[in-house]
Amino acid sequence: MAVRFPSLEFFQALKQRTVDDKARFEKLGYCDTAFGVRIGAELYGVAFEVYECTRVWRAADAGELDFVLEAPPELWREMVAAILRNKGADAAHTLNTLTHVGDRMKLVAQDAEGEDKYYRFMASLQEFFDQAHNLQLEIA
């Protein structure tokens, strides 16, 4: 059954991928952060511990998160479509490119250290989103 993007179910399915493709995440190393994904008005929380995503939730308070990735829904849809098309983000649609070139996606953090967690674990976070290509998705 197709999973709708964006939705909490989408993030739950990605969470399961960190278990199903455990070896890939273990190869990337420890990843310890709780971050947010803001898609328009919706804020989703994603927590990683050791190698796995351990929790996803609808977040109310960005203050409990190390950092939040913020972008309008159209950009998130464009990113996910690129991941499906290329079986992983192409260079123009990695989280790094989107947050770095022209700030199309905003990286918002309460402090410098929260922001640096994004950079410390960037490859694991990219892999998390790249796993979307294994899902049957309905992009809304």
Next chain:
Amino acid sequence: MAYIAPKDYAADPEVVAKILRTVSGQLELDWMKRVGEPAAYRPSQAARGLTLDDINQGGYAPDKLPEVIRHNFSMAPRGALLPPGLPSLGYRVNRKSDVWADVAPRLFEEAKSRRWAPARDVPWNALVPLPHDERHELALRQLATGLISIGLVATDVAASWEWRMNQEFHEIKYLLCAQMFDAARISEAFRKRALFGGGSLGVDSRPLGELLKSIFLSDTYPEASAAMNLTLFSVVQALGRHWAATASNPADTYLGTQLAQDATRFVSYGVDHVRSHLRARPQQAETLGEHLDLVENALVGVLGAPETIEPLVLVSGGFAPVAGFYARTLDQYFRRCAAAGLGDRRDASALTPFLRMLEGDAS
């Protein structure tokens, strides 16, 4: 001259007599004493395994360390019983707040867990055929040449302080060893990148040499740490992100991402270390600030040097993206300085007029 132990062990009658007693089965067992407070010393999370933080419990915890180490200048590990007469190894860095950061044990574990091998993990074949024009490639090789120097000197900086630190701070010494390995890998990876498939190194940069020398010759470890971990590696991290963001192929995306990740561990230690140092000794803020004034002045030389800025213009598609990249990089750097307790450095820093000059040209 080599150190000569004060006793000739092979000829000492007392030593020989003891060995003979042991050989005959008479064991003294004086060493068989339990030291330290008992604690679990087990993995707190099975998937993570047994970490330094798991064994830093009870009497072995670093929070039991005094601010100034006066009881142990030998090779004895922290928490061991110290018999009389241990030789001093002459450690010069003996103050906890000069080295400590609570995040250090975790960063050491993370450095090992997030390891990678340039030989096999970089998809080198993505560079065949060359996925961009020759000028773009020459620009990348020039930037890679600078990164090779940075990696080598960062290895030297960590090495030059590691052996001077008291053994009681073993977590920090471990982390500096990991930094040496991480820095060596930066140097290795970007040397391979520059030379891959008939490539070449670029020209060395005098301003970069001046910056690296100002870090290498820092008078104290806190000054060296602030200059290298906070200042230099803020720029290295940003270069990694820029390298990945402007990549035309998976090999460069991978190299840039890994560079940014590895560099951020230096930055994270730098922020936490400087903050711990200034909490314990706030009067040092002025000294560190003065040192960073000199380092930031040298950084202006690097960022403005043709061998840095021109390759960046070529890979970024113009001057305006580079001005934006510098502005974001230095804004993040100044915020890290503030988080570390160094206050707002923007007004005093030589980097600020440099940025204004670039903004004027970019607009």
